[in-house]
Amino acid sequence: MNEKGYGLEMKEVTIILSRDKETLERWMKAYSGLIFTICYSMTGDYFQSEDLAQETFVSAYRAMGSFDGKKEKAWLVKIASNKCRDYLKSSARRMVPSEDQVFDTVKDTSPLPEEEVIGDDLERRLKDLCGSLREPYRTVATEYFIHRKHPEQIARETGTNVKTVQTQFYRARAMLQRLWKEEQL
């Protein structure tokens, strides 16, 4: 019997874990775009929504034992909604809007065309932000976020150490996240 008293053998635990990993891989392949898009629509923050989407899958993996196996897409959307709601609440607590911001919000309630929120506008904005970084972060960020290249591929192409590229990428991402927030204010 294991420490939780479920009476599972080590072999059974290993099988369950590997099955859960396979399931999560499949979900990420099938629904990561959908969850990312939902989070982006809710928050309007590219980098934050990526974090929320990742948190959604982490929570889904941890809660897989309580999942009844039906309507996995709806289940993931429910988790993502919960994450977005928590984020919006916490960000609302952090931000005390000025008078001008309150009036801007009131003016902004008309529906926006979706292509303005998602799509070309986002790519243009990402390009501008990446372009505003100094080297070597600009190259790494552009290759990663615009050309969708893996850090290992960037390292091969630029003849740099993979670890160096990874460090540059994480710094570039933090800079972009800060710039994005500054633009939103």
Added chain:
Amino acid sequence: MNHRMIEQHVTDEQLLRMRGGAATPEEADRWLDHIADCDLCAQRMAELFEEIPQLEVTPLFCESVWREIEETSEQSNERIVVSRTIVSRTDAAGRRSAAVAGERRPAARQERTPRAMRSYPFKVVLAACVTLILMNAGMFGSNGIGSQTQRGLADKMLESKEKISQELKDTSQRWSGFADILDLTEGDEGL
């Protein structure tokens, strides 16, 4: 089904407003609150969002998810190891059963042990102070609680002693009667 499920479902129009980023923070909060609990609305939301071009996740997305899962599971393992160490230290002092307690007791409970140990001297000092106060107040004197208790106990012991001595007396009388009879019979045989 909780109170949030009883509320009205989120309409397509409302979902489209959320999709377009046009919902106010209050609306988004209310609708997301419902969707987080409602299978039907979550399913409908997924369908509506699938109609528009979806964002592509970055190349390290999946790796980051796996790293997060591994890091958090490592942290929880470390927490278990730390709490087990605490428990086995207290066991060495003869207070706890280590292995079983370490596995079954929640981590938060185990982490509280050092704090409980820190408060122990304070409790001892407090108990000593209370005892001194009671002694000064004469509670343990001739008219105090202790003397009364002792007096009560002595009375009971005296009663039981008297009973026992009476019973012994009766028994010895009975035995002496038997002995006389036996002596007579032995005397007859000898004759």
